[in-house]
Amino acid sequence: MKLASALTFGGTGENPSRWRRLPGMAIGLVYLCFPMLDLVTGNVTGAKAVWGAFGLVTFIVCYIAVVMSQRTFGKPTLLSHLLIAAVTVLAVGLPLLFGGGWLTLPIYMTVLYSMALSTRAAVVGIVGMGVTVALIGLLKQNDPGTTLVLVFQVATLGILFMSVRNTRLLVTQLRQAQEEVARLAASEERLRIARDLHDLLGHSLSLIVLKSELAGRLAESGSERAVAEINDIESVAREALVEVRDAVTAYRQRGLSGELDGARAAMEAAGTRVTVRLAGTPLPDALDGLLGWAVREGATNVIRHARATRCEIEVTCDGESTVLEIVDDGRGAAPYGPGSGLTGLTERVEAAGGTVSAGPGETGFALRVAVPTAAGGRA
Incomplete structure (x- = not known):
């Protein structure tokens, strides 16, 4: 009964x-x-x-x-x-x-x-x-x-x-609580990016404002120095634009090691025990960034959708191919859908000559990314 x-x-x-x-x-x-x-x-x-x-x-x-x-x-x-x-x-x-x-x-x-x-x-x-x-x-x-x-x-x-x-x-x-942890982690990341951009652009924008005011006054008085100041403004603005692009690129491609550390911290904070295994030679920079992207997408799924208690992340490289596998023991139903990030990841991996497979595994959900190691030079 x-x-x-x-x-x-x-x-x-x-x-x-x-x-x-x-x-x-x-x-x-x-x-x-x-x-x-x-x-x-x-x-x-x-x-x-x-x-x-x-x-x-x-x-x-x-x-x-x-x-x-x-x-x-x-x-x-x-x-x-x-x-x-x-x-x-x-x-x-x-x-x-x-x-x-x-x-x-x-x-x-x-x-x-x-x-x-x-x-x-x-x-x-x-x-x-x-x-x-x-x-x-x-x-x-x-x-x-x-x-x-x-x-x-x-x-x-x-x-x-x-x-x-x-x-x-x-x-x-x-x-x-897990959903709140994920939300706070995303909020903290946005604040960090905002602080970095503020520190990066604060000096350049202040200098542009000062030089613009000076160039305006010199132009009113007919001084030839106005042209030099305008050229300086253009130079500072171009340098600021390059710095912002470099910073954004760094955010998007933090690298495999940084993404693994971030994924471990976020998932353990959400109550998921994480095991990471690495085997093989060091990866080319482009391939390292691509797998870092894949780790971030997989970790986001585990935290937001899988409700897993255990997750295993394994990266193996035999010199010819590199394979990333993220397997959890959460819900087996495929949580991916349009706009989830898997489409973008698949396009990037296929552009590097690799393949992506995602779906229910033996104990939960599994994400597998396989890329030729030689593709690191063109990923």
Whole structure:
């Protein structure tokens, strides 16, 4: 019963998929066969059987409605509160009227309380269901051993599903933290670039402003020095433009070693354990920059999409070809799509005579880049 009920609230994250809950819910409801047997075997007959069947159907409908209406663990809506109240009345009233196998109904309430209500309210509800089962068992003179087992089920399932609920909430918070780490890392990188460009252009632009003012005054007075100052302005502006282009090129091609360090720091901050293996001769500068680009694209995918706990980055060079492989144990579905960066990477690699393959691997997602080492001179 524990395994079946564990599937009742399917999906992951703060807003679990409600449709995923249906298969597990169907399995869990099979334990309602005990009250159904009372109706089928004739233990309950006449009008009482009709009302019992109606009450059981109503219980099932309300139970499913609670599960399907629940959007966030521990934060029930007004509709959920009303449905839980209705199911609670049925879970207490039907066993009180019929006894026997109907005492399994309060066990279902422990699952609802644990997953849908706040911790304090869930504890109160679970204790209440345990007392209810014990009292109804005594009142209906059920087998003491069976009643004790049902009370034990109420307690253990309550603790189990509260733990499940808390674990899922922690997973949600961890994912949010990982997304925040990735966002902060990108923000910090933008700030670093802004500071570098400010330091790079601040002096040149200030000099251009001063020389422009001086050239204007000299031009008004008809001095021949105005032409020399204008030429200086042109020279400073050209030098600043070259420096900016060099800086941007350096940002885009930080190199394999720098990208590996950055990828390791970012992924470990996001909770992913990284293993890096390098084998072979030193790479040509152009090829080093190309693989650095590939490492950045792969690391971005792992942080933002894969939700992996482990990632392996391996670079091998045998003198003829160089291969980069990034394999994680995250979600196997291909997260790449138009505009994701893979298209641009593929074009650059193919221009260097190499190939790119990306897709689900044995344990997660795998990105493989293979480039002829001789292409380093034209990559």
